[in-house]
Amino acid sequence: MSSRRKFIQLSSIVTSGVCCGLSSTLIQSCTNIKSVNAKYTNGRIVVPKSDLIIDKKIVVNNMALQAPIYLSIEGEKETAVLMLCTHNDCELKPTGTYLFCPCHGSEFTNDGEVTKGPAIQSLSEFIITSDETSYYLKLKQ
Numbered sequence: 015m016s017s018r019r020k021f022i023q024l025s026s027i028v029t030s031g032v033c034c035g036l037s038s039t040l041i042q043s044c045t046n047i048k049s050v051n052a053k054y055t056n057g058r059i060v061v062p063k064s065d066l067i068i069d070k071k072i073v074v075n076n077m078a079l080q081a082p083i084y085l086s087i088e089g090e091k092e093t094a095v096l097m098l099c100t101h102n103d104c105e106l107k108p109t110g111t112y113l114f115c116p117c118h119g120s121e122f123t124n125d126g127e128v129t130k131g132p133a134i135q136s137l138s139e140f141i142i143t144s145d146e147t148s149y150y151l152k153l154k155q
Contacts, residue, residue: 094140095126
């Protein structure tokens with residue numbers, strides 16, 4: 015067998031092994047969830063509805079917060095959770111179908127419920143109100 019053929023076979027085996035071993039990490043890093051900066055006014059985060067015309071799930075950033083907010087508006091179901099793992103305060107990564115903690119592997123639904131530990135407590139939620147132009151997010155007490 016030629017050295018080139020051996021090299022190609024070995025490269026294929028190594029690549030397959032790496033991809034299989036890192037598949038969940040690769041999937042999380044490949045998601046493309048829109049991120050927006052929002053204003054903080056009168057004790058609330060203000061997100062223009064125009065930011066959610068196409069994307070119904072977005073990450074909302076504001077320097078007043080310890081971590082971003084994952085906001086999902088799908089029909090009548092509106093949810094907003096702080097993307098901060100309740101296990102060890104690591105910032106979560108959105109995958110589109112769930113929120114993932116890169117520090118210790120905890121997983122949460124997009125609604126903030128724990129589906130995989132070591133975290134045992136749900137994520138902090140926001141109360142969502144709205145008017146014709148904006149969504150207003152206020153942390154539940």
